[in-house]
Amino acid sequence: MRDDTDSTVLFSERLSPAWWIWLVAAGFSAAWVLVFQPVSAVIGVIVALIVFGALAVVLTTTTPAVSVTRRRVRAGRASIEPWLLASPEALRGEDARRARGVEFNALSYQCIRGWIQPMVRVEVADPEDSTPYWLISTRRPEELAEALRKAGAQSRPDAERPKGEQAAASPERL
Numbered sequence: 001m002r003d004d005t006d007s008t009v010l011f012s013e014r015l016s017p018a019w020w021i022w023l024v025a026a027g028f029s030a031a032w033v034l035v036f037q038p039v040s041a042v043i044g045v046i047v048a049l050i051v052f053g054a055l056a057v058v059l060t061t062t063t064p065a066v067s068v069t070r071r072r073v074r075a076g077r078a079s080i081e082p083w084l085l086a087s088p089e090a091l092r093g094e095d096a097r098r099a100r101g102v103e104f105n106a107l108s109y110q111c112i113r114g115w116i117q118p119m120v121r122v123e124v125a126d127p128e129d130s131t132p133y134w135l136i137s138t139r140r141p142e143e144l145a146e147a148l149r150k151a152g153a154q155s156r157p158d159a160e161r162p163k164g165e166q167a168a169a170s171p172e173r174l
Contacts, residue, residue, distance in 0.1 A: 007069055007070075007071065008069060008070060009067060009068070009069055010068045010069060010070070010147040010150055010151055011066070011067065011068040011140075011143060011144050011147035011148075012065070012066070012067045012068075013065070013066045013067075013138055013139065013140065013144070014063055014064075014065050014066075015063055015064050015065070015066065015111070015113045015116055015137055015138075016060075016063050017059050017063065017113075017115060018115035018116070020115070021059065021115055022059075025052060025055040025056070025059065026052060028051070028055070029048045029049070029051040029052035029055065030048055031048075032044060032047045032048040032051050033045055033047075033048045035047075064076035064077070064111055064113075066111065066136055066138060066144065068082065068144070068147040068148060068151050069151065070082070070151050070154050073085060073148065073151065075109070075111035075134060075136045076111040078109055078111070078134075080124070080126075080134075082148065082151035082152045082154075083125075083152055083157065084124060084125055084126040084129070085122045085123065085124060085125060085134070085148060085152055086122070086123045086124075086125040086152065087122065087123045088120055088121070088122040088144070088145040088146075088148040088149055088152075089120065089121045089122070089145065090118070090120055090141035090142045090144070090145040091118065091119050091120065091121060091141060092117070092118045092141060093117075096117055096118055096119050097117075099119060099121055099135060100112065100119075100135070104135075105132050105133070107130060107131060107132055108131060108132055108133050108134065108135050109124075109131050109133075109134045109135070110134075110135045110136075111134070111135070111136045111137060112135055112136070112137045113137045116137040116138065116139055117137075118137070118138060118139060118140075118141040119135055119136055119137050119138060119141060120134075120135075120136045120138055120141050120144045120145050120148070121133050121134070121135050121136075122134050122136070122145075122148055
């Protein structure tokens, strides 16, 4: 029987665009009115509305989600078992800037958005994975780091086994 706590959401967030991204999209769309002004103001307004609609669709459909459950950590298109992650670290301000800049490792997995400054860096503890860490944008880095710690502690294959018993390979990893 499956434990209902396995699917309990410990953290969830959509990395939706900031208000100023929508302002830029509106300004870009409004510029089309000026482009079509010599032809027809009505056509310009129609084109501007179509352009804004297309931008809105792109901005909302490409918005990644971050979620943590006892069984899975998802950031954008990637997912991993929580017990394969270690040492989550909430980063703000200068620490976050350095993580995106001079300390950046190109082998890392990134689910980052430029309009969300805080982030969490979490090490990948899987020896078979060449990814050293995940870098995840979040508006609530302390909450995400705590959810990752909690999920990692609860999901360890050895957590529910008696001492001395070897853990079998996770069926999801085979």
